[in-house]
Every structure is written in structure tokens, then in C-alpha cells.
Amino acid sequence: MSNPSSKPRLLVALSGGVDSAVAAWKAIEDGYEVEAAYMKNWINEEEVFGNCPWMQDIEDGRAVADHLGIPFRVLNFMEAYRERIVAYLVDGYAKGLTPNPDVMCNREMKFGVLLDWALDNGFDAVATGHYCRRKMGPDGPQLHEGVDENKDQSYFLCMIRPDQLEQARFPVGEFKKPELRELAKKIGLPNAEKKDSQGICFIGEVKINDFLEKFIPEKPGAIVNLEGKVLGEHKGLHRYTIGQRRGIGIPSNTDNEFFVVASKNTKTNELVVAFESERPDAMWHASVTLHQISWLTPQPLTEKCRIEAKVRYRDPRVHATFEPNGTGGGIVTFDEPQRALAAGQVCALYDGERVLGGGVYL
Numbered sequence: 001m002s003n004p005s006s007k008p009r010l011l012v013a014l015s016g017g018v019d020s021a022v023a024a025w026k027a028i029e030d031g032y033e034v035e036a037a038y039m040k041n042w043i044n045e046e047e048v049f050g051n052c053p054w055m056q057d058i059e060d061g062r063a064v065a066d067h068l069g070i071p072f073r074v075l076n077f078m079e080a081y082r083e084r085i086v087a088y089l090v091d092g093y094a095k096g097l098t099p100n101p102d103v104m105c106n107r108e109m110k111f112g113v114l115l116d117w118a119l120d121n122g123f124d125a126v127a128t129g130h131y132c133r134r135k136m137g138p139d140g141p142q143l144h145e146g147v148d149e150n151k152d153q154s155y156f157l158c159m160i161r162p163d164q165l166e167q168a169r170f171p172v173g174e175f176k177k178p179e180l181r182e183l184a185k186k187i188g189l190p191n192a193e194k195k196d197s198q199g200i201c202f203i204g205e206v207k208i209n210d211f212l213e214k215f216i217p218e219k220p221g222a223i224v225n226l227e228g229k230v231l232g233e234h235k236g237l238h239r240y241t242i243g244q245r246r247g248i249g250i251p252s253n254t255d256n257e258f259f260v261v262a263s264k265n266t267k268t269n270e271l272v273v274a275f276e277s278e279r280p281d282a283m284w285h286a287s288v289t290l291h292q293i294s295w296l297t298p299q300p301l302t303e304k305c306r307i308e309a310k311v312r313y314r315d316p317r318v319h320a321t322f323e324p325n326g327t328g329g330g331i332v333t334f335d336e337p338q339r340a341l342a343a344g345q346v347c348a349l350y351d352g353e354r355v356l357g358g359g360v361y362l
């Protein structure tokens with residue numbers, strides 16, 4: 001497709017939410033020729049649970065695009081989503097892991113399938129409403145945390161590849177959320193007061209276990225304490241995550257003490273629970289091994305070095321030492337042990353506010 005204007009063409013991923021709406025407005029202000037796309041990833045078909053309010057989101061997206069005077073389209077990526085995200089999620093849980101579909105969705109969908117579509121259709125880049133920043137460094141673009149410490153979403157983007165970052169734009173990374181809401185009202189965006197979305201889009205409000213029930217058969221086993229005493233029965237280890245407090249189904253019989261999931265024994269199909277105050281060894285980790293790190297640096301780090309690591313979206317960065325293992329992964333040893341790291345989750349590596357990359361821990 002030819003570009004009659006000299007402006008770079010930007011496709012904004014418009015979710016119907018306020019962040020991507022302001023991202024589209026800001027991109028226009030920044031001098032891009034902007035168009036918008038909503039990705040239809042999942043609908044409540046085949047009676048599988050799932051309650052993403054996608055029809056409302058499409059209406060909101062369209063209203064925003066109309067308000068800004070930019071073209072809007074809905075792209076059907078349901079097949080790719082099923083193959084790349086739902087399958088990864090279900091396989092992961094079936095293996096006893098705790099997958100991170102939000103991280104994978106950025107790599108596989110927003111800056112994967114959507115970016116490919118955009119490039120094929122004459123766009124130069126794709127923008128989202130993520131709170132993070134892309135800064136030019138001496139060796140190319142770098143990914144940095146967003147200015148708003150409360151909202152920073154760089155963790156979710158730590159596994160995108162450098163070639164994807166090349167064509168990614170984050171127009172709201174310099175904003176703080178309250179300021180962005182105010183701006184949305186000031187410029188009259190129709191969704192300025194819309195509530196923030198929660199959880200994984202395609203399962204919406206539905207609990208992950210209700211969703212997984214449709215895909216993974218029950219596999220009952222014993223719930224045991226640290227001494228191996230049987231306390232009850234579980235319906236399948238895939239329904240639990242290390243460190244989980246709620247929904248274990250075992251009363252503690254003690255005031256102010258609650259059971260947590262200390263570990264999952266896949267060999268015996270036992271769920272091991274403990275009181276938090278017992279500080280079960282299995283729940284505190286001095287280090288994690290990351291296999292296949294996805295680097296955002298020009299070259300992978302090949303020397304032992306000091307870094308910062310973020311083991312969960314809502315956790316702060318913590319100081320750690322990184323040691324490459326020579327096979328594309330490495331060991332992250334924390335200065336202070338970290339609680340409840342579930343295999344399958346993602347550890348993001350930082351140098352200050354700059355994201356160096358990320359990997360899945362074993």
C-alpha cells in the first residue's frame with residue numbers, strides 16, 4: 001500500500017479501554033497518520049466459559065475512533081489466539097506449570113500477529129496503551145518502565161524480541177494514570193470514565209479454574225502437610241499455584257493462620273500445604289533458573305553480572321546476580337530469597353528502569 005502523506009503510518013491496537021484511546025490521540029498529536037484495530041481473540045463460543053465483553057469493547061473502540069476521526073477495523077484473530085495462547089495456557093496448566101498468558105499475548109498477538117498484519121498492510125509500526133517507554137539508545141531502541149510506578153507494564157513486555165520493539169510504540173508511557181484520565185475527559189473521549197479491565201481478556205470475569213475445567217480432566221489426589229499427614233483431597237494439581245492462600249478448602253483450625261500451597265508433588269499427585277509462618281523451604285527461593293531468555297539487549301549477557309529482577313507483575317524490582325548457563329538461559333540468584341515462585345511464570349531482568357529481557361522460570 002502506498003503512503004500518499006509523508007507521515008509514518010501507525011496502527012493503534014484499540015481495546016475499547018481508555019489507555020489505548022489516549023494512545024491513539026497522543027499518536028495523532030505526535031504526527032503519525034493513525035488508524036485503529038480491535039483484535040477479536042475470543043468469543044464465548046462452543047459453550048466454553050468466557051465472558052470477555054467484546055461487543056461492548058468494539059462499540060467503545062468504534063466510538064473512540066469516530067471521535068478522533070480515524071479509521072477503525074475489527075480483525076478476527078481467533079484461530080491464532082487459540083493456537084498460540086489458549087493452547088499454551090491449557091498445556092502449561094496440564095503440566096503443573098503456572099503460565100503467563102499476558103506476557104505471551106504481547107509477544108504472540110499484539111506484536112506478533114497484529115504487527116505482521118500491520119506491516120503487510122502498509123503500516124510502519126503498532127502502538128498499544130501500555131505504560132512503558134521505548135527510548136533510543138546507542139545500539140537501537142530500548143524498553144523502559146513507564147513513568148507511572150503504580151501502572152508500569154514493562155514486565156508484560158519483557159519477552160518481546162528486539163525486531164518487535166523496533167516497530168512498537170507506547171504513546172502513553174510518559175503519563176501517570178490520573179493525568180491520563182483527566183486528559184481523556186478534557187479531549188472528550190467517549191470512554192473517559194470506563195473502568196479498567198481486569199485479568200486475562202478472554203476469560204474475563206470467569207475464574208481460571210472454571211475455564212480450565214473445560215479442557216483438563218479432574219485428577220484427584222491428597223492434600224498433605226509438611227509432615228505428610230493427609231488433610232483432605234484436591235481435584236487436580238493444575239488448579240493450584242505455589243503460595244496460593246484462597247480456595248484450598250482446608251480449614252486451619254487456628255486463628256490468624258491460614259494454609260498456603262507450599263509445593264506440588266507431580267510424582268505422587270500430592271498438594272503440600274503449610275502455615276505461612278512455618279516458612280516452608282519449598283516456598284522460598286534463593287535463585288531461579290531461566291531457560292531460553294528473550295533478550296532486548298543487542299547481545300545476550302554472557303558474563304556474570306549484577307542486575308535487578310522482577311518475578312511478578314506487582315512485585316518491585318529486586319537486586320540479584322545473573323549467571324549465564326551457556327545454553328541461552330541463566331541463573332538469577334536473589335540477594336534476598338523470594339516467596340512463592342511458580343514454575344512457568346516469567347522473570348523480567350532490568351538494569352535500573354531498562355528492561356534487559358525475560359525468561360520463564362523452571
Ligand SMILES: Nc1ncnc2c1ncn2[C@@H]1O[C@H](COP(=O)(O)OP(=O)(O)OP(=O)(O)O)[C@@H](O)[C@H]1O
Nearest residue numbers: 013014015017018019020037038039128129130197
Ligand atoms: N482486544 C484488543 N484489541 C486491540 N488491542 C488490544 C486488545 N486488548 C488489549 N489491547 C491493547 O493492549 C494494551 C494493553 O492491554 P490491557 O488488556 O493490559 O489493557 P489496559 O491496560 O486496561 O488498556 P486499555 O485501557 O487500553 O484497555 C491496550 O492498551 C491495547 O492497546
